[in-house]
Amino acid sequence: MKYICFGYLDLQTWEKKSPSEQNAMIDQCFAYDDVLRQTGHWVGGEGLQGATTLSYQDGKVTVTDGPYAETKELLGGLLILEARDLNHAIQLISNHPGIKMGRWEIRPAQDLQPMIEASERRRAIADPR
Protein backbone atom coordinates (compact mmCIF):
# COMPACT_ATOMS: atom_id res chain seq x y z
CA MET A 1 0.00 0.00 0.00
CA LYS A 2 1.03 3.57 -0.59
CA TYR A 3 1.26 6.12 2.18
CA ILE A 4 1.71 9.85 1.70
CA CYS A 5 3.82 11.29 4.47
CA PHE A 6 4.00 15.01 5.18
CA GLY A 7 7.09 16.19 7.01
CA TYR A 8 6.90 19.41 8.99
CA LEU A 9 9.83 21.50 10.13
CA ASP A 10 9.73 23.00 13.61
CA LEU A 11 11.43 26.33 12.96
CA GLN A 12 12.36 27.02 16.58
CA THR A 13 14.21 23.72 16.89
CA TRP A 14 15.77 24.19 13.49
CA GLU A 15 17.01 27.73 14.06
CA LYS A 16 18.66 26.78 17.35
CA LYS A 17 21.00 24.53 15.42
CA SER A 18 24.36 25.68 14.12
CA PRO A 19 24.89 25.60 10.33
CA SER A 20 27.06 22.49 10.66
CA GLU A 21 24.43 20.75 12.78
CA GLN A 22 21.83 21.69 10.21
CA ASN A 23 23.98 20.23 7.45
CA ALA A 24 24.48 17.04 9.42
CA MET A 25 20.72 16.72 9.82
CA ILE A 26 20.10 17.30 6.12
CA ASP A 27 22.74 14.69 5.27
CA GLN A 28 21.13 12.15 7.61
CA CYS A 29 17.73 12.75 6.07
CA PHE A 30 19.02 12.19 2.55
CA ALA A 31 20.99 9.15 3.66
CA TYR A 32 17.83 7.68 5.17
CA ASP A 33 15.93 8.43 1.97
CA ASP A 34 18.58 6.34 0.22
CA VAL A 35 17.94 3.48 2.62
CA LEU A 36 14.24 3.71 1.78
CA ARG A 37 15.14 3.52 -1.91
CA GLN A 38 17.46 0.54 -1.41
CA THR A 39 14.84 -1.37 0.58
CA GLY A 40 12.13 -0.69 -1.99
CA HIS A 41 9.99 1.55 0.19
CA TRP A 42 10.56 4.82 -1.66
CA VAL A 43 7.91 5.69 -4.24
CA GLY A 44 8.64 9.39 -4.48
CA GLY A 45 9.21 12.59 -2.58
CA GLU A 46 9.55 16.29 -3.02
CA GLY A 47 10.54 19.32 -1.00
CA LEU A 48 7.89 22.00 -0.89
CA GLN A 49 8.05 25.74 -1.59
CA GLY A 50 5.51 28.49 -0.86
CA ALA A 51 1.85 27.83 -1.62
CA THR A 52 -0.61 29.25 -4.13
CA THR A 53 -4.31 28.75 -3.49
CA LEU A 54 -7.04 28.51 -6.11
CA SER A 55 -10.65 28.84 -5.10
CA TYR A 56 -13.98 29.03 -6.83
CA GLN A 57 -16.35 31.86 -5.99
CA ASP A 58 -19.27 33.44 -7.82
CA GLY A 59 -18.48 31.52 -10.97
CA LYS A 60 -14.86 32.59 -11.05
CA VAL A 61 -11.58 31.04 -10.08
CA THR A 62 -9.52 33.22 -7.78
CA VAL A 63 -5.80 32.81 -7.34
CA THR A 64 -4.24 33.95 -4.08
CA ASP A 65 -0.81 33.85 -2.56
CA GLY A 66 -0.52 31.55 0.45
CA PRO A 67 -1.55 30.15 2.87
CA TYR A 68 1.67 31.48 4.35
CA ALA A 69 3.80 29.17 6.38
CA GLU A 70 3.28 29.57 10.07
CA THR A 71 6.08 31.13 12.03
CA LYS A 72 6.38 27.99 14.17
CA GLU A 73 6.46 25.23 11.62
CA LEU A 74 6.34 24.76 7.92
CA LEU A 75 5.38 21.90 5.69
CA GLY A 76 8.79 21.04 4.37
CA GLY A 77 8.23 18.06 2.16
CA LEU A 78 6.25 15.04 1.25
CA LEU A 79 7.29 11.48 0.80
CA ILE A 80 5.39 8.66 -0.81
CA LEU A 81 6.10 5.34 0.86
CA GLU A 82 5.37 1.79 -0.17
CA ALA A 83 4.66 -0.11 3.04
CA ARG A 84 2.88 -3.32 4.00
CA ASP A 85 0.43 -1.55 6.26
CA LEU A 86 0.01 1.49 8.46
CA ASN A 87 2.16 0.09 11.26
CA HIS A 88 4.93 -0.62 8.82
CA ALA A 89 4.69 2.96 7.52
CA ILE A 90 4.83 4.24 11.11
CA GLN A 91 7.88 2.10 11.73
CA LEU A 92 9.63 3.42 8.63
CA ILE A 93 8.85 7.07 9.33
CA SER A 94 9.68 6.79 13.04
CA ASN A 95 13.21 5.98 11.89
CA HIS A 96 13.41 9.04 9.63
CA PRO A 97 15.97 11.48 11.07
CA GLY A 98 13.62 14.33 10.08
CA ILE A 99 11.34 13.31 12.96
CA LYS A 100 13.70 15.19 15.28
CA MET A 101 13.01 18.42 13.40
CA GLY A 102 9.22 18.32 13.40
CA ARG A 103 6.18 16.10 13.21
CA TRP A 104 5.21 13.79 10.37
CA GLU A 105 1.72 13.12 9.18
CA ILE A 106 1.03 9.77 7.52
CA ARG A 107 -1.98 9.31 5.27
CA PRO A 108 -2.85 6.06 3.50
CA ALA A 109 -3.52 6.69 -0.18
CA GLN A 110 -7.15 5.98 -0.86
CA ASP A 111 -7.99 3.41 -3.46
CA LEU A 112 -10.25 5.46 -5.70
CA GLN A 113 -11.04 2.56 -8.04
CA PRO A 114 -14.53 1.78 -6.64
CA MET A 115 -15.40 5.48 -6.71
CA ILE A 116 -14.10 5.82 -10.28
CA GLU A 117 -16.11 2.79 -11.41
CA ALA A 118 -19.28 4.08 -9.75
CA SER A 119 -18.72 7.44 -11.44
CA GLU A 120 -18.20 5.78 -14.80
CA ARG A 121 -21.51 3.95 -14.40
CA ARG A 122 -23.28 7.21 -13.58
CA ARG A 123 -21.71 8.98 -16.54
CA ALA A 124 -22.62 6.11 -18.88
CA ILE A 125 -26.26 6.42 -17.82
CA ALA A 126 -26.25 10.22 -18.07
CA ASP A 127 -24.57 10.24 -21.47
CA PRO A 128 -25.11 6.94 -23.31
CA ARG A 129 -23.14 6.66 -26.50
Added chain:
Amino acid sequence: MPSAKDIPETIDALYRTESRRVLATLIRLLGDFDLAEEALHEAFRAALEQWPAGGLPANPRAWLVSTGRFKAVDVIRRRAKFEFPLDTLPETQIPAAADEEGEAEQPIRDDRLRLIFTCCHPALAPEARSALTLREVCGLTTEAIARAFLAAPAAIAQRIVRAKAKIRDAHIPYEVPSPAELPDRLDTVLQVLYLLHNEGYSASSGESLTRPDLSGEAIRLGRLLKELLPAPEVLGLLALMLLQESRRAARTSCDGDLILLADQDRGRWNHALIVEGSALVTQALRTRRAGPYTLQAAIAAAHAQAPSTAATDWRRIVGCYDLLARIAPSPVISLNRAVAVAMRDGPSAGLALVDQLLQAGHLANYHLAHAARADLCRRLGMVEEARAAYATALALARQEPERRFLERRLNELG
Protein backbone atom coordinates in the same frame (compact mmCIF):
# COMPACT_ATOMS: atom_id res chain seq x y z
CA MET B 1 12.01 -29.15 -7.44
CA PRO B 2 10.34 -26.15 -9.14
CA SER B 3 12.07 -24.63 -12.17
CA ALA B 4 13.66 -21.19 -11.86
CA LYS B 5 10.68 -19.45 -13.36
CA ASP B 6 8.29 -21.03 -10.84
CA ILE B 7 10.42 -20.00 -7.91
CA PRO B 8 8.84 -16.58 -7.34
CA GLU B 9 5.48 -18.36 -7.13
CA THR B 10 6.90 -20.88 -4.70
CA ILE B 11 8.24 -18.03 -2.59
CA ASP B 12 4.82 -16.38 -2.69
CA ALA B 13 3.21 -19.56 -1.44
CA LEU B 14 5.89 -19.95 1.21
CA TYR B 15 5.25 -16.41 2.34
CA ARG B 16 1.58 -17.25 2.85
CA THR B 17 2.16 -20.53 4.64
CA GLU B 18 5.43 -19.99 6.48
CA SER B 19 6.05 -16.28 7.07
CA ARG B 20 4.22 -16.17 10.42
CA ARG B 21 6.02 -19.25 11.68
CA VAL B 22 9.35 -17.78 10.61
CA LEU B 23 8.43 -14.46 12.22
CA ALA B 24 7.49 -16.15 15.51
CA THR B 25 10.83 -17.94 15.60
CA LEU B 26 12.71 -14.75 14.70
CA ILE B 27 10.98 -12.87 17.51
CA ARG B 28 12.13 -15.56 19.93
CA LEU B 29 15.67 -15.41 18.58
CA LEU B 30 15.93 -11.63 18.24
CA GLY B 31 13.76 -10.54 21.14
CA ASP B 32 12.27 -7.61 19.22
CA PHE B 33 9.07 -7.52 17.16
CA ASP B 34 10.03 -4.77 14.73
CA LEU B 35 13.51 -6.07 14.18
CA ALA B 36 12.12 -9.54 13.53
CA GLU B 37 9.62 -8.12 11.04
CA GLU B 38 12.30 -6.27 9.09
CA ALA B 39 14.54 -9.34 9.23
CA LEU B 40 11.72 -11.55 7.95
CA HIS B 41 11.13 -9.34 4.93
CA GLU B 42 14.81 -9.00 4.20
CA ALA B 43 15.02 -12.80 4.28
CA PHE B 44 12.22 -13.09 1.74
CA ARG B 45 13.86 -10.43 -0.42
CA ALA B 46 17.07 -12.44 -0.28
CA ALA B 47 15.14 -15.57 -1.27
CA LEU B 48 13.74 -13.76 -4.31
CA GLU B 49 17.25 -12.70 -5.29
CA GLN B 50 19.08 -15.95 -4.64
CA TRP B 51 16.73 -18.89 -5.17
CA PRO B 52 15.99 -18.43 -8.88
CA ALA B 53 19.71 -18.93 -9.64
CA GLY B 54 20.80 -21.13 -6.73
CA GLY B 55 17.67 -23.27 -6.46
CA LEU B 56 15.34 -23.94 -3.59
CA PRO B 57 17.12 -24.83 -0.33
CA ALA B 58 16.41 -28.25 1.19
CA ASN B 59 14.60 -26.71 4.14
CA PRO B 60 13.22 -23.32 3.08
CA ARG B 61 11.89 -22.42 6.53
CA ALA B 62 15.23 -23.06 8.22
CA TRP B 63 16.94 -21.08 5.43
CA LEU B 64 14.58 -18.14 6.01
CA VAL B 65 15.15 -18.23 9.77
CA SER B 66 18.93 -18.28 9.51
CA THR B 67 18.98 -15.69 6.72
CA GLY B 68 16.62 -13.51 8.75
CA ARG B 69 18.90 -13.76 11.75
CA PHE B 70 21.85 -12.83 9.59
CA LYS B 71 19.97 -9.92 8.00
CA ALA B 72 19.02 -8.60 11.45
CA VAL B 73 22.66 -7.63 11.90
CA ASP B 74 22.38 -5.35 8.84
CA VAL B 75 19.16 -3.89 10.15
CA ILE B 76 20.76 -3.13 13.50
CA ARG B 77 23.75 -1.52 11.81
CA ARG B 78 21.48 0.59 9.66
CA ARG B 79 19.48 1.64 12.67
CA ALA B 80 22.57 2.52 14.68
CA LYS B 81 23.55 4.88 11.88
CA PHE B 82 20.31 6.79 12.23
CA GLU B 83 20.05 7.01 16.02
CA PHE B 84 16.61 5.75 16.48
CA PRO B 85 14.00 8.03 18.01
CA LEU B 86 11.63 5.16 18.85
CA ASP B 87 14.29 3.39 20.88
CA THR B 88 13.82 0.19 18.94
CA LEU B 89 17.30 -1.23 19.37
CA PRO B 90 17.12 -4.52 21.20
CA GLU B 91 18.98 -4.61 24.47
CA THR B 92 20.34 -8.06 23.93
CA GLN B 93 22.80 -9.03 21.29
CA ILE B 94 21.68 -11.53 18.74
CA PRO B 95 22.06 -14.98 20.27
CA ALA B 96 24.38 -17.46 18.64
CA ALA B 97 22.95 -20.20 16.45
CA ALA B 98 23.46 -22.80 19.18
CA ASP B 99 20.32 -21.41 20.81
CA GLU B 100 18.11 -23.88 18.99
CA GLU B 101 19.45 -26.82 21.02
CA GLY B 102 17.22 -26.05 23.96
CA GLU B 103 14.14 -26.18 21.78
CA ALA B 104 13.31 -29.84 22.40
CA GLU B 105 13.00 -29.14 26.11
CA GLN B 106 10.36 -26.53 25.58
CA PRO B 107 6.93 -27.85 26.60
CA ILE B 108 5.41 -26.32 23.49
CA ARG B 109 7.41 -26.41 20.35
CA ASP B 110 5.21 -24.11 18.40
CA ASP B 111 6.67 -20.64 18.43
CA ARG B 112 3.38 -19.28 17.21
CA LEU B 113 1.61 -20.45 20.35
CA ARG B 114 4.32 -18.72 22.36
CA LEU B 115 3.74 -15.64 20.26
CA ILE B 116 -0.02 -15.81 20.84
CA PHE B 117 0.37 -15.94 24.60
CA THR B 118 2.79 -13.02 24.50
CA CYS B 119 0.47 -10.99 22.28
CA CYS B 120 -2.44 -11.84 24.61
CA HIS B 121 -0.55 -11.00 27.78
CA PRO B 122 -2.77 -9.50 30.51
CA ALA B 123 -0.39 -6.56 30.89
CA LEU B 124 -1.49 -5.38 27.45
CA ALA B 125 -4.69 -3.41 26.99
CA PRO B 126 -7.51 -5.83 26.04
CA GLU B 127 -8.19 -4.12 22.73
CA ALA B 128 -4.48 -4.20 21.93
CA ARG B 129 -4.15 -7.98 22.39
CA SER B 130 -6.39 -8.93 19.53
CA ALA B 131 -5.00 -6.29 17.24
CA LEU B 132 -1.43 -7.32 17.95
CA THR B 133 -2.13 -11.04 17.59
CA LEU B 134 -3.99 -10.56 14.34
CA ARG B 135 -1.14 -8.58 12.93
CA GLU B 136 1.85 -10.53 14.28
CA VAL B 137 0.53 -14.08 14.45
CA CYS B 138 -1.86 -14.01 11.53
CA GLY B 139 -0.19 -11.46 9.31
CA LEU B 140 -3.25 -9.27 8.82
CA THR B 141 -2.56 -5.69 7.82
CA THR B 142 -3.43 -2.89 10.20
CA GLU B 143 -6.14 -1.84 7.75
CA ALA B 144 -7.78 -5.30 7.66
CA ILE B 145 -7.75 -5.42 11.46
CA ALA B 146 -9.39 -2.01 11.56
CA ARG B 147 -12.20 -3.30 9.35
CA ALA B 148 -12.65 -6.38 11.54
CA PHE B 149 -12.95 -4.13 14.60
CA LEU B 150 -15.04 -1.49 12.80
CA ALA B 151 -12.37 1.03 13.86
CA ALA B 152 -10.14 3.61 12.20
CA PRO B 153 -6.78 2.27 10.96
CA ALA B 154 -4.94 5.04 12.82
CA ALA B 155 -6.50 3.95 16.13
CA ILE B 156 -5.52 0.32 15.53
CA ALA B 157 -2.01 1.34 14.47
CA GLN B 158 -1.60 3.23 17.71
CA ARG B 159 -2.74 0.23 19.74
CA ILE B 160 -0.17 -1.94 18.01
CA VAL B 161 2.64 0.56 18.49
CA ARG B 162 1.79 0.92 22.19
CA ALA B 163 1.46 -2.83 22.70
CA LYS B 164 4.87 -3.47 21.17
CA ALA B 165 6.41 -0.71 23.28
CA LYS B 166 4.79 -2.25 26.37
CA ILE B 167 6.13 -5.72 25.57
CA ARG B 168 9.59 -4.23 25.19
CA ASP B 169 9.53 -1.89 28.16
CA ALA B 170 7.77 -4.21 30.61
CA HIS B 171 9.94 -7.14 29.49
CA ILE B 172 6.91 -9.30 28.85
CA PRO B 173 8.37 -12.79 28.46
CA TYR B 174 8.13 -14.68 25.21
CA GLU B 175 6.75 -17.92 26.57
CA VAL B 176 3.72 -20.12 27.06
CA PRO B 177 2.42 -19.54 30.62
CA SER B 178 2.84 -22.14 33.35
CA PRO B 179 -0.05 -24.60 33.90
CA ALA B 180 -1.14 -22.61 36.96
CA GLU B 181 -1.49 -19.41 34.97
CA LEU B 182 -2.97 -20.98 31.88
CA PRO B 183 -6.72 -20.85 32.61
CA ASP B 184 -6.63 -17.11 33.31
CA ARG B 185 -4.60 -16.37 30.27
CA LEU B 186 -6.84 -18.44 28.05
CA ASP B 187 -9.85 -16.15 27.73
CA THR B 188 -8.04 -13.51 25.76
CA VAL B 189 -6.45 -16.14 23.57
CA LEU B 190 -9.87 -17.59 22.72
CA GLN B 191 -11.18 -14.15 21.88
CA VAL B 192 -8.33 -13.63 19.50
CA LEU B 193 -8.77 -17.03 17.85
CA TYR B 194 -12.43 -16.33 17.33
CA LEU B 195 -11.72 -12.99 15.67
CA LEU B 196 -9.10 -14.64 13.53
CA HIS B 197 -11.49 -17.35 12.44
CA ASN B 198 -14.14 -14.77 11.61
CA GLU B 199 -11.70 -12.82 9.50
CA GLY B 200 -10.89 -15.99 7.60
CA TYR B 201 -14.48 -17.14 7.30
CA SER B 202 -15.85 -13.80 6.26
CA ALA B 203 -12.96 -11.67 5.02
CA SER B 204 -13.66 -8.05 5.86
CA SER B 205 -13.05 -6.70 2.39
CA GLY B 206 -11.81 -7.51 -1.05
CA GLU B 207 -12.73 -9.71 -3.93
CA SER B 208 -12.89 -13.00 -2.10
CA LEU B 209 -15.58 -13.92 0.38
CA THR B 210 -13.43 -16.10 2.58
CA ARG B 211 -9.76 -16.59 3.32
CA PRO B 212 -9.30 -20.29 3.99
CA ASP B 213 -5.70 -19.82 5.17
CA LEU B 214 -6.81 -17.76 8.13
CA SER B 215 -9.65 -20.06 9.17
CA GLY B 216 -7.38 -23.04 8.74
CA GLU B 217 -4.82 -21.30 10.91
CA ALA B 218 -7.41 -20.56 13.61
CA ILE B 219 -8.53 -24.18 13.58
CA ARG B 220 -4.95 -25.42 13.71
CA LEU B 221 -4.24 -23.19 16.69
CA GLY B 222 -7.55 -24.25 18.23
CA ARG B 223 -6.58 -27.92 17.96
CA LEU B 224 -3.20 -27.16 19.48
CA LEU B 225 -4.87 -25.32 22.36
CA LYS B 226 -7.20 -28.26 22.88
CA GLU B 227 -4.17 -30.51 23.31
CA LEU B 228 -2.70 -28.06 25.78
CA LEU B 229 -5.79 -27.23 27.78
CA PRO B 230 -9.05 -29.05 26.97
CA ALA B 231 -11.22 -26.55 28.88
CA PRO B 232 -14.94 -26.46 27.93
CA GLU B 233 -14.66 -23.20 26.04
CA VAL B 234 -11.61 -24.39 24.11
CA LEU B 235 -13.71 -27.34 22.94
CA GLY B 236 -16.65 -25.01 22.31
CA LEU B 237 -14.64 -22.61 20.23
CA LEU B 238 -12.99 -25.36 18.22
CA ALA B 239 -16.44 -26.90 17.63
CA LEU B 240 -17.80 -23.54 16.49
CA MET B 241 -14.95 -23.04 14.06
CA LEU B 242 -15.27 -26.57 12.66
CA LEU B 243 -19.03 -26.29 12.21
CA GLN B 244 -18.72 -22.97 10.40
CA GLU B 245 -15.91 -24.41 8.32
CA SER B 246 -18.11 -27.36 7.36
CA ARG B 247 -20.30 -25.04 5.30
CA ARG B 248 -17.53 -23.26 3.46
CA ALA B 249 -17.89 -25.03 0.11
CA ALA B 250 -21.66 -24.51 0.09
CA ARG B 251 -21.43 -20.88 1.07
CA THR B 252 -20.26 -19.48 -2.26
CA SER B 253 -21.34 -20.16 -5.81
CA CYS B 254 -18.82 -21.01 -8.51
CA ASP B 255 -18.86 -17.28 -9.42
CA GLY B 256 -17.79 -16.42 -5.88
CA ASP B 257 -21.24 -15.18 -4.90
CA LEU B 258 -22.69 -15.50 -1.43
CA ILE B 259 -25.27 -18.26 -0.83
CA LEU B 260 -27.41 -17.87 2.28
CA LEU B 261 -27.80 -20.75 4.72
CA ALA B 262 -31.39 -21.34 3.59
CA ASP B 263 -30.32 -21.73 -0.06
CA GLN B 264 -27.22 -23.83 0.48
CA ASP B 265 -26.88 -27.32 -0.97
CA ARG B 266 -26.63 -29.26 2.28
CA GLY B 267 -25.10 -32.18 0.42
CA ARG B 268 -22.00 -30.03 -0.02
CA TRP B 269 -21.50 -29.55 3.69
CA ASN B 270 -18.46 -31.31 5.08
CA HIS B 271 -19.98 -34.07 7.19
CA ALA B 272 -16.72 -35.17 8.77
CA LEU B 273 -16.33 -31.66 10.23
CA ILE B 274 -19.98 -31.65 11.36
CA VAL B 275 -19.52 -34.96 13.17
CA GLU B 276 -16.30 -33.77 14.80
CA GLY B 277 -17.79 -30.37 15.76
CA SER B 278 -21.04 -31.84 17.09
CA ALA B 279 -19.15 -34.32 19.26
CA LEU B 280 -17.10 -31.46 20.73
CA VAL B 281 -20.31 -29.50 21.45
CA THR B 282 -21.75 -32.48 23.32
CA GLN B 283 -18.51 -32.92 25.22
CA ALA B 284 -18.41 -29.21 26.18
CA LEU B 285 -22.10 -29.09 27.17
CA ARG B 286 -21.63 -32.16 29.36
CA THR B 287 -19.20 -30.23 31.58
CA ARG B 288 -22.13 -27.95 32.53
CA ARG B 289 -19.74 -25.01 32.23
CA ALA B 290 -20.79 -23.96 28.76
CA GLY B 291 -19.79 -20.43 27.84
CA PRO B 292 -20.54 -18.20 24.87
CA TYR B 293 -18.46 -20.20 22.39
CA THR B 294 -20.12 -23.48 23.32
CA LEU B 295 -23.57 -21.89 22.97
CA GLN B 296 -22.73 -20.49 19.57
CA ALA B 297 -21.39 -23.90 18.61
CA ALA B 298 -24.65 -25.48 19.81
CA ILE B 299 -26.52 -23.09 17.48
CA ALA B 300 -24.22 -23.98 14.60
CA ALA B 301 -24.73 -27.68 15.38
CA ALA B 302 -28.53 -27.25 15.28
CA HIS B 303 -28.18 -25.78 11.79
CA ALA B 304 -25.69 -28.42 10.71
CA GLN B 305 -27.94 -31.29 11.82
CA ALA B 306 -31.11 -29.93 10.18
CA PRO B 307 -32.21 -31.42 6.83
CA SER B 308 -33.63 -28.04 5.70
CA THR B 309 -34.35 -24.49 6.90
CA ALA B 310 -37.99 -25.33 7.57
CA ALA B 311 -37.08 -28.46 9.50
CA THR B 312 -34.56 -26.58 11.65
CA ASP B 313 -35.11 -26.62 15.40
CA TRP B 314 -35.62 -22.83 15.68
CA ARG B 315 -36.99 -23.20 19.19
CA ARG B 316 -33.68 -24.69 20.35
CA ILE B 317 -31.77 -21.99 18.48
CA VAL B 318 -33.74 -19.13 20.04
CA GLY B 319 -33.22 -20.84 23.42
CA CYS B 320 -29.45 -20.81 22.88
CA TYR B 321 -29.57 -17.12 21.88
CA ASP B 322 -31.57 -16.33 25.02
CA LEU B 323 -28.82 -17.89 27.14
CA LEU B 324 -26.15 -16.15 25.09
CA ALA B 325 -27.80 -12.76 25.42
CA ARG B 326 -27.82 -13.31 29.16
CA ILE B 327 -24.16 -14.33 29.64
CA ALA B 328 -22.57 -12.33 26.80
CA PRO B 329 -24.92 -9.54 25.76
CA SER B 330 -23.98 -7.70 22.57
CA PRO B 331 -25.92 -5.94 19.82
CA VAL B 332 -24.75 -8.50 17.26
CA ILE B 333 -26.05 -11.40 19.38
CA SER B 334 -29.37 -9.56 19.72
CA LEU B 335 -29.47 -9.12 15.95
CA ASN B 336 -28.92 -12.83 15.38
CA ARG B 337 -31.54 -13.64 17.98
CA ALA B 338 -33.99 -11.37 16.16
CA VAL B 339 -33.39 -13.27 12.92
CA ALA B 340 -33.98 -16.61 14.71
CA VAL B 341 -37.16 -15.24 16.29
CA ALA B 342 -38.31 -14.24 12.79
CA MET B 343 -37.87 -17.87 11.73
CA ARG B 344 -39.72 -19.19 14.76
CA ASP B 345 -42.53 -16.62 15.03
CA GLY B 346 -42.64 -14.94 11.60
CA PRO B 347 -40.94 -11.92 9.99
CA SER B 348 -42.95 -9.19 11.73
CA ALA B 349 -41.84 -10.39 15.18
CA GLY B 350 -38.23 -10.30 13.96
CA LEU B 351 -38.60 -6.88 12.35
CA ALA B 352 -39.85 -5.33 15.59
CA LEU B 353 -36.70 -6.58 17.35
CA VAL B 354 -34.34 -5.41 14.57
CA ASP B 355 -35.94 -1.96 14.58
CA GLN B 356 -35.52 -1.72 18.35
CA LEU B 357 -31.83 -2.48 17.92
CA LEU B 358 -31.33 0.03 15.10
CA GLN B 359 -33.14 2.70 17.09
CA ALA B 360 -30.80 2.07 20.02
CA GLY B 361 -28.06 3.15 17.59
CA HIS B 362 -25.49 0.40 18.24
CA LEU B 363 -25.68 -1.17 14.82
CA ALA B 364 -26.26 1.91 12.66
CA ASN B 365 -23.01 1.28 10.75
CA TYR B 366 -23.26 -2.50 10.65
CA HIS B 367 -24.29 -3.53 7.15
CA LEU B 368 -25.75 -6.88 8.24
CA ALA B 369 -28.27 -5.15 10.53
CA HIS B 370 -29.62 -3.21 7.55
CA ALA B 371 -29.45 -6.32 5.35
CA ALA B 372 -31.49 -8.24 7.96
CA ARG B 373 -34.04 -5.43 8.12
CA ALA B 374 -34.23 -5.37 4.33
CA ASP B 375 -34.81 -9.11 4.15
CA LEU B 376 -37.59 -9.04 6.74
CA CYS B 377 -39.29 -6.09 5.00
CA ARG B 378 -39.03 -7.96 1.71
CA ARG B 379 -40.69 -11.02 3.22
CA LEU B 380 -43.45 -8.79 4.57
CA GLY B 381 -44.00 -7.20 1.14
CA MET B 382 -42.80 -3.78 2.34
CA VAL B 383 -40.98 -3.09 -0.92
CA GLU B 384 -40.02 0.57 -0.42
CA GLU B 385 -38.66 -0.03 3.08
CA ALA B 386 -36.77 -3.09 1.87
CA ARG B 387 -35.25 -1.06 -0.95
CA ALA B 388 -34.06 1.69 1.41
CA ALA B 389 -32.56 -0.81 3.84
CA TYR B 390 -30.74 -2.74 1.07
CA ALA B 391 -29.32 0.56 -0.18
CA THR B 392 -28.04 1.44 3.30
CA ALA B 393 -26.53 -2.03 3.69
CA LEU B 394 -24.90 -1.69 0.27
CA ALA B 395 -23.37 1.66 1.20
CA LEU B 396 -21.82 0.08 4.30
CA ALA B 397 -20.71 -3.31 2.91
CA ARG B 398 -17.04 -3.62 1.97
CA GLN B 399 -16.85 -7.12 0.64
CA GLU B 400 -17.43 -7.57 -3.09
CA PRO B 401 -19.48 -10.82 -2.98
CA GLU B 402 -21.64 -9.36 -0.23
CA ARG B 403 -22.13 -6.22 -2.27
CA ARG B 404 -23.13 -8.27 -5.30
CA PHE B 405 -25.59 -10.24 -3.19
CA LEU B 406 -27.18 -7.04 -1.87
CA GLU B 407 -27.29 -5.53 -5.35
CA ARG B 408 -28.98 -8.66 -6.64
CA ARG B 409 -31.58 -8.53 -3.91
CA LEU B 410 -32.13 -4.84 -4.56
CA ASN B 411 -32.65 -5.49 -8.27
CA GLU B 412 -35.03 -8.36 -7.57
CA LEU B 413 -37.32 -5.90 -5.79
CA GLY B 414 -37.96 -4.41 -9.22
